[in-house]
Amino acid sequence: MNTPPRSLGDAELHAYVDGELDEVRYTEVEAWLTEHADDGAKVEAWKRQKAALHAHFDGVLDEPLPASRQNSVGRNRTGRSMPAWMRIAAAIVLFAAGAASGWGLKNWHGNGDLAAIRFVQRAMGAHVVYLPEVRHPVEIGADEEKHLVAWLSKRLGRAVRAPGLTGAGFHLVGGRLLPDAGLPAAQFMYEDGGGRRVMLYVRSGRLGKDTAFRFVNEGDVAAFYWIDGPMGYALTGKVPRPDLLGLARLVYDQLEK
Amino acid sequence: MSKRQAVVAELPRLRRYARALLKDPVAADDLVQDCVERALSRLSLFKAGTNMRSWLFTITHNLHVNAVYRRRRAPDGQPLTLDVENGVTVQADQTTGLVARDISRALDQLPDEQRHVVLLVGLEEMSYKKTAEILGVPMGTVMSRLARGRERLRHLMEGDDPTVLRRVK
Secondary structure, three states: OOOOOOOOOHHHHHHHHOOOOOHHHHHHHHHHHHHOHHHHHHHHHHHHHHHHHHHHHHHHHHOOOOHHHHHHOOOOOOOOOOOHHHHHHHHHHHHHHHHHHOOOHHHHHHHOOHHHHHHHHHHHHHHHHHOOOOOOOOOEEHHHHHHHHHHHHHHHOOOOOOOOOHHHOEEEEEEEEEEEOOEEEEEEEEEEOOOOEEEEEEEEOOOOOOOOOEEEEEOOEEEEEEEEOOEEEEEEEOOOHHHHHHHHHHHHHHHHO | OOHHHHHHHOHHHHHHHHHHHHOOHHHHHHHHHHHHHHHHHOHHHOOOOOOHHHHHHHHHHHHHOOHHHHHHOOOOOOOOEEEOOOOOEEEOOOOOOOOOOOHHHHHHOOOHHHHHHHHHHHOOOOOHHHHHHHHOOOHHHHHHHHHHHHHHHHHHHHOOOHHHHOOOO
């Protein structure tokens, strides 16, 4: 049994607020706070500060880059012509600005991408349906990954695989076969240590011309999707956009290989 | 993920941090743009396996501490407007006990060195260790700046001690 601390410095209280304590110390500080109201009030105030910072500034994460900025990102402001690497970088940044800016679905209806939009809507629908499943989240579990991949590849008529996302903290739960507008589609489900789920929805069958990454969200479900030749991919999840983008990159990089 | 893609993936977070630092969206995006340009021009110096986010925040920090950006924080040199309890907005009088309930306005009252730490730890959720690396100071310094900054904010936002409204330069 641990001896309760006699007194705590502010440094330790801050460390408690910021998740810098190990489990044992965390529990001790928690116990201390229940009996020392003045320290408890400080801790609560500091937690409110953090919450206020997020409430005030998190909106910036979803703000599109202003059009003027999109043209100028990567171009130096003195107007000199830029080296080739910088033009390439500018193109990448521009593309990311588009991907990060979160135009709603309606903005794309004029782009002739209706098939792709309907595809991602189906992917998001499937996400919502299977998200809350506890007992039957998948048809075939990750313990039979070989069988799962072979089966889905056979049904889709193309080699598909479940990209590894463990580097980002998500492990494969398994997958299932789904109907996608009359064609077979595969859904791979991943989960992280906190129980958050992301799903990769894959279908075979032309959906229109190739696209770069695109972002959509409806309600609190977000998706990055892209069309690559005969394949359509959508990564869906209720996770912050930068996280989802990072995961989509991982998927994309592995599928490219 | 290529190094360039890794830079791009950090854009939303860099913009959030810059906005919190500078308030003015244009100045904030200037800072991010300078950071991205600098990062892309030095990509070969970025070591694979190290943390891209920390590297970019370090660049942003170093850019920010030069006088050009510091001068641009919107409210500097202007009288602050604080909300008093009855909801009336008045010009701040630094000798009266007004409460800055808005976190952004309260941040105005912090010296840069405290604001950096409060934002990196409180908004960007960086560990003390990473924060120390980004700022190039010892961890003890991070913790003491954090403590001072948070206490100042607490007084400002909750009105415990009106005297702290006085600017300490």
